[in-house]
Amino acid sequence: MNLKQLSLKQFRNYKSVELSFDQQVNVFIGENAQGKTNIIEAIYVLALAKSHRTSKDKELIGWGEEFARIHGKMERRSGQVDLELILSTKGKKGKVNGLEQKKLSEYIGAANVVMFAPEDLNLVKGSPQVRRRFLDMEMGQISRVYLHHLGLYQKVLQQRNHLLKSLQIGKGAKEMLDILTDQMIVLAAEVTKRRFGFIKQLQKWAEQIHHDISRGKEELEIRYLPSSNVSDEMDLSKIKEEFYRTYEKQKTREIQRGVTLFGTHRDDLGFFINGRDVQTFGSQGQQRTTALALKLAEIELIYSEIGDYPILLLDDVLSELDDYRQSHLLQTIQDRVQTFVTTTNISGIDQRTLDQAKIWNVSEGTIAH
Numbered sequence: 001m002n003l004k005q006l007s008l009k010q011f012r013n014y015k016s017v018e019l020s021f022d023q024q025v026n027v028f029i030g031e032n033a034q035g036k037t038n039i040i041e042a043i044y045v046l047a048l049a050k051s052h053r054t055s056k057d058k059e060l061i062g063w064g065e066e067f068a069r070i071h072g073k074m075e076r077r078s079g080q081v082d083l084e085l086i087l088s089t090k091g092k093k094g095k096v097n098g099l100e101q102k103k104l105s106e107y108i109g110a111a112n113v114v115m116f117a118p119e120d121l122n123l124v125k126g127s128p129q130v131r132r133r134f135l136d137m138e139m140g141q142i143s144r145v146y147l148h149h150l151g152l153y154q155k156v157l158q159q160r161n162h163l164l165k166s167l168q169i170g171k172g173a174k175e176m177l178d179i180l181t182d183q184m185i186v187l188a189a190e191v192t193k194r195r196f197g198f199i200k201q202l203q204k205w206a207e208q209i210h211h212d213i214s215r216g217k218e219e220l221e222i223r224y225l226p227s228s229n230v231s232d233e234m235d236l237s238k239i240k241e242e243f244y245r246t247y248e249k250q251k252t253r254e255i256q257r258g259v260t261l262f263g264t265h266r267d268d269l270g271f272f273i274n275g276r277d278v279q280t281f282g283s284q285g286q287q288r289t290t291a292l293a294l295k296l297a298e299i300e301l302i303y304s305e306i307g308d309y310p311i312l313l314l315d316d317v318l319s320e321l322d323d324y325r326q327s328h329l330l331q332t333i334q335d336r337v338q339t340f341v342t343t344t345n346i347s348g349i350d351q352r353t354l355d356q357a358k359i360w361n362v363s364e365g366t367i368a369h
């Protein structure tokens with residue numbers, strides 16, 4: 001899929017800007033703090049209704065303004081799609097082809113993006129939260145059902161934590177805990193089952209890509225690491241049974257601590273190269289290759305799921321990759337994947353890429369080419 005036009009109003013440091021993209025590769029170049037990342041963040045938010053670098057939508061609205069608007073015209077295999085997202089201090093609204101969507105979960109998925117930013121190099125070593133966020137953002141854009149279950153799970157979890165806090169100080173109704181636990185377990189089982197399935201698919205691509213980047217020397221394995229004793233082979237009812245067992249074991253401690261101690265919000269992902277944990281034993285280079293393999297695997301996975309390539313957003317990351325990794329990445333995207341790149345220094349980018357790219361100069365919230 002291709003983004004043909006993008007217009008921003010009061011988004012970050014852009015008062016009003018309209019851009020047309022007729023090339024596959026677009027490079028935004030400029031000094032620090034001029035608005036390069038803001039542009040590709042806008043494309044990410046247009047697709048996923050969430051930023052990759054903040055959970056506070058208010059930060060996306062231009063200072064002193066009431067709202068921000070992102071409008072994009074996409075060309076997909078299935079036809080043209082017009083997307084509009086309005087962020088205000090009161091919330092956000094998404095329109096697809098001019099029609100306002102009742103729920104954001106119905107809006108998400110009309111455009112697909114894969115972002116590779118310096119923070120992603122932290123995916124392997126960073127906190128489990130970073131890896132769960134990766135799972136949720138990636139899975140959310142290819143599965144509405146997943147997004148739906150995840151949203152409900154988060155709501156129930158919040159209520160359950162609230163109740164546990166009350167029970168901790170001798171308030172609240174204890175029978176409510178069983179009711180909320182039932183609801184949480186049904187949703188946790190759905191989320192878990194889908195995450196196992198997603199990892200299995202991602203593994204298939206990532207393994208091959210990692211093998212190629214490491215010139216056949218390394219085998220990458222991705223494992224879903226649940227906090228309960230559930231496994232890939234279990235069906236939904238078996239997963240639920242296991243969650244109930246965990247609940248019975250943890251119940252007293254949960255009340256003492258005033259917080260939910262089991263469930264998908266405590267799960268993690270593990271990466272293994274030739275059987276060794278990359279998080280503990282991986283060199284910096286191996287961590288980079290793993291992160292790159294995951295991103296490239298995501299591109300293939302999205303293609304296999306929806307029959308269209310996602311848009312690739314590379315935020316200041318090309319210069320972080322050595323020549324070999326960079327050319328591997330560029331080989332993957334060649335002619336297939338519309339790509340937006342930001343950089344402060346054009347010399348870090350492969351000349352073959354520059355030859356087919358449109359170069360945009362970014363300075364203090366204005367863009368020229």
Ligand SMILES: Nc1ncnc2c1ncn2[C@@H]1O[C@H](COP(=O)(O)OP(=O)(O)OP(=O)(O)O)[C@@H](O)[C@H]1O
Nearest residue numbers: 012013032033034035036037038059060061062063
């Ligand atoms: N809500 C906002 N309203 C107005 N300006 C903002 C807002 N949020 C950030 N900015 C401004 O945007 C600029 C940062 O833009 P951006 O993050 O895109 O930088 P960049 O060009 O990618 O730089 P770097 O190379 O350092 O990453 C800063 O000048 C910052 O003050």
